[in-house]
Amino acid sequence: MYMGAFNSFFSRKLVRSLADLDFSQPVFGEEYINLMLSMGCHTVGDGLAKLYSFLCKYHRNEYVYKNELFNKILLGIHSPRTSTAFEEFAIASSIADFIVLNGSASVYEVKTDLDNFQRLEAQVIDYYSAFDRVTIVCGPKSIDALMNRYGDSPLGILELTDRKTLHWCKKPDSVVDRLNHLSLFNMLRKAERGVVLEELEVKVPNVAPVFYAKESFDRFSIIPMSELYPKCLEVLKRRGDDVDAEAVCSLPRELKLPGYCIRITAEQAARVTERLSYPL
Template identity: 30%
Template sequence: MTRLFSSGVFREMARKGQSPLFARLLGLTDIADRCTADATVGQAFDAAFGVLKTAGRRDEYVYRAALTHKVLMGTHSLNTACMLTEFRAGACKADLAILNGTATVYEIKSERDSLARLANQVANYKHVFAKVYVIASESHVAGVLDTVPDDVGVMMLSSRYQISTVREAEDRPDRICPATVFESLRSSEAVTILRSMGVAVPDVPNTQRHAVLRGLFDVQDPAAVHVAMVKTLKRTRDLAPLSDFVNRLPSSLHAAALSIQVRRADHNRIVEAVSTPLDAAMAWA
């Protein structure tokens, strides 16, 4: 059931308007038996998610979906905030970050995860994001509190699929490392940030461009870089154009739609795939 929400299934539906992988995976579960006779593929996804979000079975996707619905689309909206997934931050990749007035990163520690790498991950995230949270299962909260510094926020996803804040994160844009931020960006984004701060960007050969841009970032004020980064990424990674697409999908696939990149021309194929009667979809295999 976990693999039903993988990028492989989502992209297969985007390319073909169907997913043989979905049909094969569903055949290995009892989800079809949980659905009505006239159920669609979308309703099967929702049924599978209903099982997966039960405490003890939850993986990273369940936590990402909770943050998507309850923070990105609950506290904020697709028109005012943007979400980054698998975003490079130093030597690590951030599970999920939301940019609104500030940049907030969320490290997911599900029931299936270990806390062994957590201290190092948090240290890397502080170089890029003003606010750092760890969102964990009830069983992990005590261990998280013992592992991370007091300026790191801690959230809990309850057995009832509710997010509560155990400890608020401090908003500290002053502690980021501008050079590390630069390494997380596309070259065009880096140039936009520098120019928005009034920094002249010299015209140099491509072989020298990376070193020159990094050098320029390295001497900037951390808080100013953070403000410019948030403004720039909210524009370059804008999710508002996906609103209509997301609204046409079952809620269990919203997190996938906002984090797995597919061509806009393929959106209708995905919508048609999830609207397919489940009986017909089983023949995709």
């Protein structure tokens, strides 16, 4: 089987399908089922666990990195009750792989052994325009190149070792002088912008919808960054208030990140658990 076919296997779509009321059979194709059977698996759950282990050992794609970050940082160090995580979060012209908010903010940019560093400089510039801590997460093969390139910079460098542990080669420094009002404004939803203005006691514009964004930004842009940035993080973090932490934690390791991202409920998680016991 073409290894690149695994890159989209573990996904929100997979978890939604397993949690769906109309589920009747595994949502993956015959090729995957045959591979799981060849690994000695008999149930859907065994198959997914073995397939994830296979990816971790032989094809550590972006999903492996992000899922391990979620399990080891949000669940292992923090908690979904007190922290909020984002996957594939738009910042300026870039998409951040993983972000954790827990009073402070950390952006994690994944560079697997399958990636190159061609866009990294532009990505880093974008990330610092909205968040103060940025870390590059990579495999052992990339450590020397990244340390040579960024060893004297404020960037953090975090290694996902061959044993799936996280090793800090260099922790990130906080950089606040690159924060940009427009980047912060654009990462918030319309209602969130209004909340930021209200809670900072800035009058929310009462204008026609076509003028609302411009008028809101005019007010947004004059707020001192020392007040604006913490409030933006606080408001953004509230997106995690609807997470059912117990439901997420009940999922197997390989499904926790997409389960969190779809805001899986206790009822849905129970259906997933049941269906993982189904025969292949």
